[in-house]
Amino acid sequence: MTAASARTDKRRRTIVTPEGVALPVTVASRGARVAALLLDFFILYFGMIVFILVMIWLASGLMEEIANTAENKVSGASEFLAIVVILFFFLARYGYFLAFELGPRGATIGKRVCGIRIAARDGGRLTAEAVIARNLLRDIEMFLPIAFLLVAPSGEMGNAGIAGLIWFVLFMAFPFFNKDALRAGDVIAGTWVVEAPRTKLAEALSTQGAADGRSELTGTTYEFGEAELSIYGEHELQTLERVLRAGEAKAMAAVHETICNKIGWAPGAGDERAFLEAYYAQLRAKLESDMRFDKRKADKFSESA
Structure with missing residues (x-):
């Protein structure tokens, strides 16, 4: 048995569906999950950049007016544009993950590329509540500590920066301290990430x-x-x-x-x-x-x- 096969065997589990059927699954590797997340972030933020460029192209003059709000009175049109941009960022940030993971495949584009998907740990159907919970927890796990790091004083870490760094490291290390590589969001939502084989059914x-x-x-x-x-x-x-x-x-x-x-x-x-x-x-x-x-x-x- 090769080292790769041995590592795969350690990630194999059996779940029992509500119908009493035992199904073999393989827990996704931590590397695949990180790669999927990075790819999803790239797609998400690349889409945001494209959206902003399109908005600039459609209303280039209004964007300059928004940038000078401290010195000039903002027109109704520029206020509307600012609201549209803020709403788009909010919906894109949460809607991207929710829309794909609530679909029948239970996976974002990044997860599909990496051959993994979300599943309920009890073998039942993946509920909307579970998907929403695991994605909301991402704010606590990742975005909030990053915000603490960003507000740290220039040139020094500061108390906020130290707290954010410890916070970030603890949550990022969480999947390494349990055999199923669960992040905190998975624990709360009752989900895990498993491999989704691309092989087709037998002939x-x-x-x-x-x-x-x-x-x-x-x-x-x-x-x-x-x-x-x-x-x-x-x-x-x-x-x-x-x-x-x-x-x-x-x-x-x-x-x-x-x-x-x-x-x-x-x-x-x-x-x-x-x-x-x-x-x-x-x-x-x-x-x-x-x-x-x-x-x-x-x-x-x-x-x-």
């Missing part, structure tokens, strides 16, 4: 009867109606995908029984994979079809919107 989904619902093992054709497919959403589809990718017999049997009970079928035994592949293929087709009509179902608890 069995398209070559062993998954598309038409026919089992090569028993010859049974599994076809599901609108009501049976409407029970689940994108979150359950992703869970089912992970179960099929892992290929663990116990996990597939548990999911098979859960789905059958939910849709009113007799569970049976021996043909679980063919059943799950057919259900996955037909559920995915339905969700993709709904998305083309701007209808989305995040999970089994939500209505199509």
Whole structure:
């Protein structure tokens, strides 16, 4: 076993979903999280700079007037422009992370590039409350201590600077003192960051009867109606995908029984994979079809919107 493989094994965990399904996950490395955060900050602040340049191009004279507010009376137009800029910075700073992490992928652009995503530690769905909490805590973990450092007197650290430095170091070191690399925001929100493999499902989904619902093992054709497919959403589809990718017999049997009970079928035994592949293929087709009509179902608890 190589050193890299040994480090990866140390980050492997098993979570149990509310349905009782055990799913293997790999906790994201600290390096991947730092790289994702830096990339997100670059995208965010680059977008802010572009926005400011566009505003200058649209109203170059007003920007000069705002810069001289101490000596000249600011016009209504320049005040409006200042408000727009402030609102944009506020919405961009918080909206960027919230918008992407509340999406079905649970990841910002930086996290997607680094192959990681946010997940609930209890195996359930990622709630809006959890995402909001972990992002608000970032102010306490990072931005507030940086503000203390910035207001430190020129040429000397000062009490505010020392306090900010200690504050910053403590929170930045927090992920190194727990095995799951949780930051304080993750602890409060009940989340963690895990690897999101980019590998696609095995070809069995398209070559062993998954598309038409026919089992090569028993010859049974599994076809599901609108009501049976409407029970689940994108979150359950992703869970089912992970179960099929892992290929663990116990996990597939548990999911098979859960789905059958939910849709009113007799569970049976021996043909679980063919059943799950057919259900996955037909559920995915339905969700993709709904998305083309701007209808989305995040999970089994939500209505199509």
